[in-house]
Amino acid sequence: MDDQNKNLILATALSFGVILAWFLLFPPPDAPPEDPNATDRTASAPADVATAPTTAPEAQTGTPGAGAATETTGADAPRIAIETPRLSGSISLQGGRLDTLALKDYRDEPDENAPIVELLRPAGTPNAYYALYGWAPGQGLSLEQVPGANTMWELAEGDTLSPGNPVTLTWTNDAGLTFTRRIAVDEDYMFSVTQQVTNDGTGTVSLAPYGIVARHGEPENLKNFFILHEGVIAMADGTLSEIDYDDVADLEIDPAEGARAEVIRVSQDGWIGFTDHYWMTTLIPPGGAAFKAAAKYDDRRDIYQTEAVLPTRTLAPGESTEASTQLFAGAKEWETIRDYQRAGVDRFIDSIDWGWFFFLTKPIFWLLHEINQIIGNMGWAIIGLTLFIKALLLPLAYKSYVSMAKMKELQPEMEKIKERTGDDRQRFQQEMMELYKKERVNPASGCLPILLQIPIFFSLYKVIFVTIELRHAPWFGPFNDLSAPDPTSIMNLFGLMPWDAPPPESILALIFIGILPIILGVSMWLQQKLNPAPTDPTQQMIFAWMPWVFMFMLGSFASGLVLYWIANNVITFAQQYAIMRSQGYKPDVLGNILSSFRRKAKTESK
Template sequence: MQNDNKNTLMFIVSAFVILIGYQFFILGPQQKKAEAEARAKQAAQAQAKATPGVTLDANGNPAPLRLSRDAAKAQSPRVVVDTPTLSGSIALKGGRIDDLLLRKYAETTDKNSPPVELFRPEGAEHAWFADFGWAGANLPGLPDSRTVWTAAPGQVLRPNSPVTLTYENGLGLTFTRVIAIDDQAMFTVTDSVKNNGTQGLQLAPYAAVQRQGIHDTLGKNQIVHEGAIGVLGSGKDQKLELAKYQKWKKDKPLTSFDSVGGWAGITDKYWLAALIPSQDETIKAQYRVTQAGGTDIYDVNFVGPTQALNPGATLVQKTRLFAGAKTVPLLRKYEYNGQAPAWWQFWDSRKAEIPRFDWAVDWGMFSMFTRPIFNILEIFYKMVGNFGLAIMALTVLLKLILYPMADKSYESMAKIKKIQPEVEKLKAKHKDDPAKQQQEMMQLYQKEKINPMMGCLPMLVQIPVFYSLYKVLTVTIEMRHAPFFGWIQDLSARDPSTMFNLFGLIPWDPATAPLIGSFLGGPLHIGVWPLLYGFTMWLTTAMNPPAGDPIQQRIFQLFPIIFTFTLSQFAVGLVIYWCWSNVLTIIQQYIIMRRYKVENPIDKIIARLKGKPASAAT
């Protein structure tokens, strides 16, 4: 028994040391580095705007090989893209979709924040674009990235208003590209080639999404997949194929997949560019990383079957491109061709138009929890109009579902606390005989019909639920920039308030403090909601039976402080969930403890407020 207590104590202390050390020596310096890089990037962008055609590197030196976004756009004549959700342009040089901004999403919560940038042209830093075309062995005159297509003057790509690009190679081939778009995020690119010559040819269609270099922060978040993604294979063998940026680069620079239909693309945390061939088409897809000029080129592409193009004949290839935000209802709408199943038909077995397209959202290994949790949150959000309130409503629902088990657990803990004086007598009576002490305690528990293990079950059940909600808040864009009340304007970010400036009463940013700013703005950043959580955790701990060993008791008393610091770095939506969950737990525990006439800290607090002695609390 004593050895077990020592082992438990050593484990807990070691875990705390590792946790705190990780916060101070890993997360703190990483955040400081990220802030320095962000400041350098802002300075470079400001200088680039002042000097058209030139950007700066992180050290402030000219980088002539990297054009500003506007300068890169100016390298090609363009056709404007103008939809309710997207703005940008199509480059006639290469016939590329390479300039897109997301109108409904801002970079930050600031009202003057610019829209999120999705695609940017080649030549600019971190270029991202989509290519389409034809491939053939030893065939001259096929259009490539240098080919300048022709478009009728005044064309603008809008919903129900496609644009047409043409190119004649002078060798008997006429290429036509019709680009259409809906009112959301789906392009349809129809490529055709007519053989006006006298010889037959062999051509294969291809499409590609390419990123030329990535931001330093991409691919490093362990809870979110960022990189290559797709559902590839044949029939029942179709499965989700993933490659995180860093592993994709180091472990498998080239991976090929034979597939019938499916889809493939490149994803960030919230944004996706995915190619979708005809679902009856046999393709060979590739995840590929190459290098050019010291830059990693991340490329996801597919090549269709080689087809004969006889004289006078025409080949036609239709490919769709999703380019936008990964909103779950929109992905499901496309998945089921506009007829997404209702939430109660979530596991509908109908054949999807785009297989498992909503898996572009990283549901993770606990998808059996994350997907239903998101569905329920979405329903509550439609009812209350606030994701914070939706999270609270979800918490109440989870409490109701777990109520029978939790009720037995809290009843068991109340009984244990009630017999605590008798337990202490047994410990004193058999302090030199641990085996006898344990035997007598088990007999006492059996006599009072107490199962001491019942206190652990609700916590064990809540662990995957807690992680799943954390996952949902992290990976779903519906939580991004979702406001709550007051100072909480983004439930997916941590609580922005901090106790070091009295929660905004002092006009000072602790993160700017010399030497310790990275800690005050990092691991020591404690907001209002984490403090509320710490208080509710202390109260629930105080209402539970004390640990058997005095040292363990003191350690458990430190738990609220440690978890306050830990959860302060999490999404505030998660902290609100856990805090509200604690409040509901406290209410339930209080009712049960009053039923069994067990002394509890709430009655003591009320008694003190009324000026009564603590003994009168119950």
């Protein structure tokens, strides 16, 4: 391998290290503090609930409001229980808000006694997060004549919302319009909301059905990490949009919406909502229907919201109309979301953040998922995935390792050329190229497998970091969460004692690393001993330090990723050792280690 290719590998590795270290030490800044002197554009809206669309899209826009609103948290309002195999929660009759929801299959910590994950919370509580529905008034109607965020509904049918047992709410205004809302839920995370209105009055009216997902403030566990999108996510006619919370807060004020807003016109298929690391709440209008999707931010009340507003309906006396939409509120499980996509939700699988290398992350996750289905343990599945990838790249790796074996055999000749040419770099390069040509060695052939590993590594890192299937996935012993850093440390005798290791955000975690990063460093160091040593002393020093730099740098990474890298190094070492021996070269790993120590001692003595 000549100096140019070694420099390429070195530059790639160091660049990778610098980027990762930068984002670990200097994460993106938090959103700027709210300006207490900002103009109040929502003075007429209740302080505790989201701002509903005040008029139908085709009508003149009025002052933002929330229907027949009174300023109340609704804590004492009657509720309808939600009980499914995977969900528990309730619907408030005040506004018909779906505002309490917990995920039975997931807990805050990898402990069976830990609290289950809360997804939705009612207004008036910290980090309120909820969904509400209604009708935006058009011609012939005022805000008080349509149901809004604080309208008191009556329960007309059902007592507990569960699969196969929908509930129906009703409300009648003073103009003879009767509003009905039927809510159903399936076995997983999909709610179906059918809104109906019947005009028993004497005049023609127009109105538009809408759905809102509102979030008070940013999530309390916001990661703010460059590899993960959290915030608004929308699909509009096959185009995916992702808007971070700080970008939503920086949107320009839209006069038509009365708030900071970005409006997306969807002609056929789409959805919009909020995505977290592992959870998502998404409004899904019917397929083939046009609608207006909007992301908004109310900076006076610190409320983020997403809207889906369907086209305006006009009702003459005696007529009725209805609109059905879906609401996904749950975990971003690959199988579950894939099934909803197959059922008609356009490109719903893209709600998982696959990243730039989606053409690699999707098949890598699929393969990891299938291996896990067979083995039943995600840690061993990662090792199985590594074996498959290494087998797939073996034909290419074979040429690389054969070239490295020949390069090892030429090491004495290369040292002689170096001594003979001295500081004459041009002559050194010419004689080296003549030697390569004479021995039919291609030094560049060893670089391609290394370069191919970089996008695979990033893709697997993405898969391990963003997919919920790795969350709290155990391996064995103390490794009970492969999406979290190694829980072992010298401070708990590498998992032998029932004490916690230093938390990842602690400076001690950078020093007292776990057993997996240590094994990683050793495996990288051993693998180096099979490769030709650089002829340049500076490069020798950098390559010698690289395993230990990576060992500490990856100490705070997900243990599943470190496990992959260890497995990759061990398999690479075994493949390279076997191929080198098949070419007549017998690697003396122990001898190389002793020689490196002797060279180091000799250098220090000088």
